[in-house]
Ligand SMILES: Nc1nc2c(ncn2[C@@H]2O[C@H](COP(=O)(O)OP(=O)(O)OP(=O)(O)O)[C@@H](O)[C@H]2O)c(=O)[nH]1
C-alpha cells in the first residue's frame with residue numbers, strides 16, 4: 001500500500017516524522033511520499049526525519065509563522081487560500097505510483113483540524129486515489145473548545161474522505177503520565193499500526209512467501225464508503241516457541257516432532273492473536289458489532305504465519321461484526337522478532353466518544369454564542385440609548 005502521507009499541523013507532523021523514523025530504522029526500503037504542512041515555523045523546524053524540502057509553511061502573511069492558536073476556522077481559511085501551493089507540491093512529487101493519500105492531523109487544534117478537511121476536499125475532487133485521514137481526537141480534559149474544533153472538523157471531513165480513521169487521545173492517555181507526556185507513546189502506537197497497513201500488498205523480502213497475500217485493492221475495498229474506522233492491534237514474541245533445551249538439537253530433529261500438532265498450535269495462536277487485536281484497546285473504542293467491514297493483517301517471521309489460523313480468525317470476525325466482508329492476509333518479514341496482528345474495523349457507527357463530542361460541541365457553541373451576546377449587549381449599554389443605530 002503506497003501512501004502519500006501528509007502531516008497537517010503539529011500532531012500530524014510529529015506522527016509523520018515518527019513514521020519515517022520507524023521505516024528508516026527497520027530499513028524497510030518502502031518509499032513513502034511525504035509532506036508536512038503547518039502554520040507554525042518552529043513546529044516544522046522541530047521535525048527530524050521529514051526532508052526539509054517536504055516541509056511547507058503556510059499562512060505566513062496572516063500568522064507570521066506562529067500557528068493559528070486553535071482557531072480552526074482560521075486554519076481552514078489559510079488552507080483554502082494556499083491550496084494551490086499545497087496541491088502543486090503534491091503534484092511535483094508525483095501521484096502516479098501511489099495507492100492512496102493519508103492525511104494525519106490532530107482534530108482539536110487549529111491548523112490540522114481546519115486544514116485537513118480543505119485538503120481532503122481538493123484531493124478527492126482532483127484524484128481518483130482514495131483519501132484517508134487519521135484524525136486524533138482531543139482528550140476530554142482539553143476542554144470544550146477542542147471538542148468543538150474536533151466536531152467541526154469531523155463533520156467536514158466526513159463529507160470528503162473515503163475513510164476517517166480515528167484515534168482517541170482520551171482513551172490512550174497512559175497511566176501516571178500527563179497527556180503531553182503520553183503523546184510520544186500514543187504516536188508510537190499509531191505508527192506501529194500504520195506501518196503494518198503500509199505493508200499490505202507490498203513486495204516481500206527476497207526468498208519469502210506469504211501464506212495469504214492481500215493487495216492494496218483489498219485494503220481500499222475495506223475502507224470504502226466514507227465512514228469512521230478504528231484499528232486494533234496485538235503482538236506476541238515470535239521467539240516464545242524457541243524455549244528449547246540448552247543443548248541445541250540439529251534442526252532436522254526438531255522437524256520430527258509431531259508436525260500436525262505443531263501446525264494446529266500455530267493456527268490457534270494466530271487466531272487468538274487476531275482475537276486479542278479485535279477485542280483489545282482500539283484506536284477509538286467502539287462497539288465492534290457495529291462495523292460494516294473488516295481487514296485482518298498479520299506480519300511476522302514466515303514460520304509463524306499460518307493460513308489456517310487466518311481462515312479461522314476471519315470466520316470468527318465475520319460473526320462479530322455487522323457485515324460479512326472480512327478480508328485477511330499476511331506479510332512475512334525477518335525484520336522483527338514479533339508476530340503482529342492488525343484488525344481494521346471499517347465504518348463503525350456505535351462510537352460513544354463521538355456521540356459525547358457532538359454533545360460537548362453543541363454546548364461549547366451555545367456557550368460561545370452566549371458570551372458573545374453578553375459582550376455585545378454590555379458594549380452597547382455603554383452608549384446612550386438615545387443614539388440611533390445606522391442599520
Ligand atoms: N496523539 C497526539 N496528539 C497530539 C500531539 N500533539 C498534539 N496533539 C493533540 O492535537 C490537538 C492539537 O492539535 P495540534 O496538532 O497541536 O494543533 P495544530 O494543528 O498545530 O494547530 P495550532 O497549533 O492551533 O495552529 C490536541 O487535541 C492535542 O491533544 C501528539 O504528538 N500526539
Ligand SMILES: [Mg+2]
Pocket residue numbers: 009010040043067068109111
Ligand atoms: Mg500548532
